[in-house]
Amino acid sequence: MCFLFYLLVRGLRVGADCIVEFCVDRFMEKAESGSVNGSANVLSLDAVRDTLIRLEDTIVFSLIERAKYPINSAMYNESAGLVAGHHGSFIKFFVKRTEALHAQAGRYGSEEENAFFPGSLSCSLVSSRPSTNVLHPVAKIVNLNKDIWDMYINQLLPLITAGGDDGNYALAAAADLACLQAISRRIHYGKFVAEVKFLDDSPEYTRLIRARVCITS
Amino acid sequence: MCFLFYLLVRGLRVGADCIVEFCVDRFMEKAESGSVNGSANVLSLDAVRDTLIRLEDTIVFSLIERAKYPINSAMYNESAGLVAGHHGSFIKFFVKRTEALHAQAGRYGSEEENAFFPGSLSCSLVSSRPSTNVLHPVAKIVNLNKDIWDMYINQLLPLITAGGDDGNYALAAAADLACLQAISRRIHYGKFVAEVKFLDDSPEYTRLIRARVCITS
Numbered sequence: 001m002c003f004l005f006y007l008l009v010r011g012l013r014v015g016a017d018c019i020v021e022f023c024v025d026r027f028m029e030k031a032e033s034g035s036v037n038g039s040a041n042v043l044s045l046d047a048v049r050d051t052l053i054r055l056e057d058t059i060v061f062s063l064i065e066r067a068k069y070p071i072n073s074a075m076y077n078e079s080a081g082l083v084a085g086h087h088g089s090f091i092k093f094f095v096k097r098t099e100a101l102h103a104q105a106g107r108y109g110s111e112e113e114n115a116f117f118p119g120s121l122s123c124s125l126v127s128s129r130p131s132t133n134v135l136h137p138v139a140k141i142v143n144l145n146k147d148i149w150d151m152y153i154n155q156l157l158p159l160i161t162a163g164g165d166d167g168n169y170a171l172a173a174a175a176d177l178a179c180l181q182a183i184s185r186r187i188h189y190g191k192f193v194a195e196v197k198f199l200d201d202s203p204e205y206t207r208l209i210r211a212r213v214c215i216t217s
Numbered sequence: 218m219c220f221l222f223y224l225l226v227r228g229l230r231v232g233a234d235c236i237v238e239f240c241v242d243r244f245m246e247k248a249e250s251g252s253v254n255g256s257a258n259v260l261s262l263d264a265v266r267d268t269l270i271r272l273e274d275t276i277v278f279s280l281i282e283r284a285k286y287p288i289n290s291a292m293y294n295e296s297a298g299l300v301a302g303h304h305g306s307f308i309k310f311f312v313k314r315t316e317a318l319h320a321q322a323g324r325y326g327s328e329e330e331n332a333f334f335p336g337s338l339s340c341s342l343v344s345s346r347p348s349t350n351v352l353h354p355v356a357k358i359v360n361l362n363k364d365i366w367d368m369y370i371n372q373l374l375p376l377i378t379a380g381g382d383d384g385n386y387a388l389a390a391a392a393d394l395a396c397l398q399a400i401s402r403r404i405h406y407g408k409f410v411a412e413v414k415f416l417d418d419s420p421e422y423t424r425l426i427r428a429r430v431c432i433t434s
Contacts, residue, residue, distance in 0.1 A: 054285060061278040068271060083322075084342045094322055101314050105300075105307070107387035125301045126386065169343065170324035178395070 043134055043196040048189075055186040062182045063160055066175040070164035075173060076153055082169065091153070094173040095180070096120045111135050114188050116145045116180060139191045148184050152176075260351055260413040265406075272403040279399045280377055283392040287381035292390060293370055299386065308370070311390040312397070313337045328352050331405050333362045333397060356408045365401050369393075 074080045075090040082090040096117045099107075106126035107113050111133055115121055157176075198205045291297045292307040299307040313334045316324075323343035324330050328350055332338055374393075383389075415422045 058282060061282065065275060065278065082343055084344070086342065090322070090343070094318075097318050097321075098315070101311075101318060102387050102391070104314075105311055105387035105390065107391075110385060110388070113388075125303065126299055126307070127301070132384075167349075168327060170319050170322035171327070171330075173322065174319070174324075 043192065043199065045196050045200065048192050048196050051192075052186070052189060055182065055189060058182040059179070059186055062175065062178040063156075066157075066172070066179050067160045067162075069161065069168055069172040069175065070166050071157060071161040072165050072167075072169060072172050074165060075169050075176075090169055091173050091176060092117075094170070095177055098177055111139065111191075112185055112189065113181075114143045114145055114184055116149055116184070118143065135191055135195055139195075142188070142191060144187060145180075145184055148180065148187060152180055152183065260409060260416065262413050262417065265409050265413050268409075269403070269406060272399065272406060275399040276396070276403055279392065279395040280373075283374075283389070283396050284377045284379075286378065286385055286389040286392065287383050288374060288378040289382050289384075289386060289389050291382060292386050292393075293374075307386055308390055308393060309334075311387070312394055315394055328356065328408075329402055329406065330398075331360045331362055331401055333366055333401070335360065352408055352412055356412075359405070359408060361404060362397075362401055365397065365404060369397055369400060 074082060078089050078092075080089065083093045086093045099115050099117055100120055100122045102108070103115070103121035103123070104125045106124040108115055108118075108121060109124060109126075156179075291299060295306050295309075297306065300310045303310045316332050316334055317337055317339045319325070320332070320338035320340070321342045323341045325332055325335075325338060326341060326343075373396075
């Protein structure tokens with residue numbers, strides 16, 4: 001389990017600066033409008049804590065699934081030329097195309113979802129439901145996925161997989177994507193944690209935000 | 218865990234007739250050629266048993282993940298019209314498009330993988346590796362996914378999910394697909410079980426195949 005804690009701690013550290021920026025932006029907007037997001041009060045610290053635990057279970061499950069395949073290093077090689085007509089690595093081809101499909105299916109309409117390649121997304125083909133957003137709109141610009149991607153591919157993956165290449169690139173890439181999405185969802189859930197903590201003690205967090213104090217726990 | 222056993226037992230029952238047909242076809246081919254598939258001897262009962270256990274873990278993990286979302290019945294409604302420009306249910310749109318992408322990534326070159334919509338697959342864009350097939354070619358025509366689909370959507374899903382609709386269709390569909398693929402892989406692994414048992418005692422299984430005896434365990 002040590003790598004999971006390493007991962008989460010590192011993820012939170014990577015995110016610390018961005019979360020502070022988000023808090024500052026959020027506070028400024030609130031100060032201008034004189035109100036918080038109307039639906040934010042559906043959050044509670046207990047609900048957020050339950051969600052965090054469930055998200056960590058998902059990370060553990062997905063890492064176990066990925067560990068069933070060897071590292072298959074060729075998948076991550078930008079110049080391996082594994083996919084006909086596609087420049088770049090197999091894993092980028094797989095993740096970009098999957099995210100484009102998931103965008104068509106409306107995945108990124110959820111506040112909990114952040115794409116790894118937001119510039120490659122298709123428009124949603126699914127009619128939107130009435131919004132139940134609880135975060136301030138500026139939260140959407142906080143996206144740490146580039147750091148998560150680099151950490152997962154370069155540091156975490158070699159720790160959880162055996163060496164070798166079994167040629168099961170599509171299956172291994174699907175397992176990689178499940179890991180990346182689970183880690184991303186958990187780390188970005190920090191935005192909900194920030195929101196619920198802010199609402200729980202607005203005067204104190206307002207003071208900390210004004211002082212630009214970095215809070216990582 | 219009872220639903221898992223129910224699922225597997227039912228899956229094996231559904232598959233029994235097809236597996237017998239496969240065994241008959243396989244035996245006839247062997248009788249004609251006088252030889253078994255050259256690479257089949259890489260199989261062992263211990264290796265198959267280990268794989269079966271791992272595949273069942275994957276089913277349990279994937280069902281737990283799906284159970285985090287409510288049933289979202291609209292996803293399975295053929296006439297709900299959730300996806301602009303697409304006739305049929307949201308789940309069929311999602312699974313067909315995902316399978317087409319996975320086919321491009323070479324997923325269905327593996328003997329362990331069977332598509333739910335084999336008529337909608339794209340060509341692989343990934344250059345093939347040297348074949349390491351261990352099953353007789355006729356095994357590829359055994360595909361029980363229509364029965365697995367019906368059982369999963371109509372019987373299993375209502376058992377593992379709460380009622381209601383949270384609108385997270387893309388996430389729930391991704392979780393559905395993970396369940397369907399895991400169940401399909403486990404049930405179709407029966408082909409490897411059949412192969413290794415046949416090789417372990419060819420005279421006895423030859424007698425059973427000639428008598429068309431159904432073997433489900």
